[in-house]
Amino acid sequence: MKKTSIPYWLILLLLVVPACLGGQAATETPVQTPEPQPTPTPSEPSQTGLTICMGQEPNSLYPFGELNTAAQNVLAAIYDGPIDTVAYEYQPVILTQLPSLENGDAQIVATDVQPGDTVLDANGSLIELKTGDRVRPAECRSDDCAITFDGVSPLEMDQMIVTFRLRPDLAWSDGAPLTADDSIYSFELQRETNVNPYLIERTQSYEAADAQTLQWFGMPGFIDSTYFTNFWQPAPKHAWSKFPPDQLPEVDLSSRTPIGWGPFTLTEWIPGEEIALEKNPNYFRIRDGYPKTESIRIRFIPDPDLALSELIAGRCDLIEPTINLDDHVGLLQEMQTAEQARMFATAGISMEWLGLGIVPASYDNGYNIQADRQTFFEDTYTRQAIAYCLDRQTISTDILHGLTDIPAGYLPSNHPAYDSNSAAIPYDPQIGVSLLEQAGWLDSDEDPATPRRAINVKNVAYNTPLILNYQTTSTAQRRQVTAVLEQSLAECGIGINIEFIEPDEFYAPGPAGALFGRQFDLAQYALGVEGVEPPCAWFSSGGIPTADNGWSGPNITGFADEDFDKACFDGQTSLREEPAYLASYRQTQIILSELLPAIPLYSRLRIAAARPGLCGFNVDPSANSLWNIEAFEAADSCQN
DSSP states (O other): OOOOOOOOGGGGGHHOOOOOOOEEEESSSSSOOOOOOOOOOOOOOSSEEEEESSSSSSOOOOTTTTHHHHHHHHHHHHHHHHHEETTEEEEEEEEOOOOOOTTSSEEEEEEEETTTOOEEETSSEEEOOOOOOOOOOOOOOOOOOOOEOOOOOOHHHHHHHHHHEEEEBBBOOOSSSHHHHHHHHHHHHHHTTSSSHHHHHHHHHEEEEEEEEEEEOOTTTTOTTTTTGOOOOOOHHHHHHOHHHHHHTTTTHHHOOOOOOOSEEEEEEETTTTTEEEOOOOOOOOGTSSSSSSSSEEOOOOHHHHHHHHHHTSEEEEEEETSSSGHHHHHHHHHTTTOOOOOEEEEEEEEEEEEEEEGGGGTTTOOOOOTTOOOTTHHHHHHHHHHHHHHHHHHIIIISOOOSSSSSSSOOOSSTOOOOTTTOOOOHHHHHHHHHHTTTTETTTTTTSSOEESSTTTTOOOOOOOOEEEEOOOOOHHHHHHHHHHHHHHHHTOEEEEOOHHHHTTTOOTTTTTTTTOSSSSEEEEEEOOOSSSSSGGGSSGGGOOOTTTOOOSTTTTTOHHHHHHHHHHHHHHHTSHHHHHHHHHHHHHHHHHOOOOEEEEEEEEEEETTTESSSOOOOOOOOOOTTTTGOOOOOOOOO
8 A cells, every 4th residue: 555644653664674774684794795606607598487586575465454565565566656756756666646735636625524524733643623622724734824723713723635536447357347446345344453543634525426436625724745646555355355353364365375466466476485476467557568578476585695596596587685695796796897797776765874863862850960870962063063974975885885865854865855055074084172171171281192072071070081872773774874983983982882782672662772762872773665755744843752652663763943943834734736745845855964963974875787688777765666567577788
């Protein structure tokens, strides 16, 4: 299902599952890189079938469950769309067009509301309207025009109405027609099983106007920037409705051999080994010559060394990014030069961060200078100094092979909402030292080899050495990164004690866990989302893990800023067509670049490798790696 209008912390791919990054399995110990094998000549690819090697096996193929990346890959072959996100843009697949205010398929209308009606208040919370509630009346899009409801005066609020039009040539792989009723069935099924409750709770109604047309009515006051995706992925009512909804996640028909409308159907699943896909004769693009290949074999190979050997031997046409190739980039570049393989790499929203423990959980009941950890990061100059003292350029050049740039903030530079006026803080120890001295950290013994000490630092005890605990997991890449950062921080007189922690301990829930328990000085971790909307909620005050919210949320630094919260909320409640959308998100980037609760180290790479004869494949920063699997084919030369 494409719509994921849920709080961003619920879709933290990387905080919660450190072993997976955009589908890449992290390796906790260095791997042995195989030597290039120049002599074997890859066997001729099959003209009727292709083999894709993945590092994971799907945990399920029930489309509305908690799916791993491998499952999402396979489902991309079985269900095409219904809406794809490519290059951070939305593309209709089984809809004739994306609804918009411009084409008339989306409207914002003024609707009467009465006491007791369910609406969204000015803070975006669902309420039953009553006297004293603060709401935004019709045509009011900011807090400046919000009012306090008196319970008597007539009140109109904005309501979104969105129309979705299905292609008329859609059919399920078993030949049954795919209609609007299948999308209604999916909505009711997910409502009953509590899937995507955020959007469902903000839906007043979802109904079919005819066999190919659906309409979504939002709750009054709910202005959704991604309204054009509020379409429920169809489910085959004719096949699934015979089962109780709570059994569908376990039934083979829906979880192991699902019926879809996409280019392929699943014909065999050998656990632990492979999945076989065959061309779907009822695919709606069959007359256009898609899919380009008759069959797909998906092999499960977690070991990147073995996968590369299979690629060279011709038993893998594609190694997609669930196989972690981070430590094999040099080899892949050599293979590409030798025309043994083609390497693909891209960076997306998923980022590696250095979090600063601004407000540890122990501060929640008030800061005690005698009992609590020193407030090392209260002064903004100290946080900015740390950023200037991080040699991120060496990480980008030497560890990431120059395949990604240094991020300026929480959005990559190719994202449509990226603030083009922003720039990454460069590695400049001189500026870093100057900022440290302004914050009161001085080189009291005039020995650059020893850490600076607090001489006049706010809320830090006199003569405290600037030595910080640095915690992360022990992946090979993170070990390389910490070695670079330890040296560059030392240039500024900042000492660090590096501690590599087992993932189960590092990512454990609070109050015990280092991250979610907010008990660290410096922590290196990764954040990622499903979707393309700017994830400013990573740093909103509502996302701070606390005892009250069960220690859940991505804002592990404890950062809280009213201006940032407002800008983030304004961006989330503005439409893409409106100036406030970009202006608000750019404001969040400006605030973060100044206050620096966390420092973006680098964008995480998604790396794939293919045989020279595989055409139609590429990696995209926002799309599933197999989003266009219908275009994959074996050919003598590729134009992509």
